[in-house]
Amino acid sequence: MGYAYDHDCPFEAFITNLGKYNEGALVGEWVKFLTTAEELQKVFERIGIGSKDDFGHPYEEWFITDYRIMNDAT
Numbered sequence: 001m002g003y004a005y006d007h008d009c010p011f012e013a014f015i016t017n018l019g020k021y022n023e024g025a026l027v028g029e030w031v032k033f034l035t036t037a038e039e040l041q042k043v044f045e046r047i048g049i050g051s052k053d054d055f056g057h058p059y060e061e062w063f064i065t066d067y068r069i070m071n072d073a074t
Contacts, residue, residue: 009032009070010071012068013033014030014031016062017062018059018062020047027047029047031043
């Protein structure tokens with residue numbers, strides 16, 4: 001699907017693993033919206049949500065570090 005501003009989605013967000021961020025590493029991925037729960041789960045797996053830290057505690061929290069809204073002016 002194309003949009004007037006020559007981009008394939010109206011909104012993107014950089015989703016970041018909060019635990020890794022607190023450890024000093026920026027581990028995240030750009031996600032195009034609209035998306036599905038299945039695709040979002042794959043992103044979480046790729047950025048380490050659900051994996052365990054050095055102490056055996058799972059990374060559970062994530063946050064949006066950045067976002068882009070595309071429109072005809074951008």
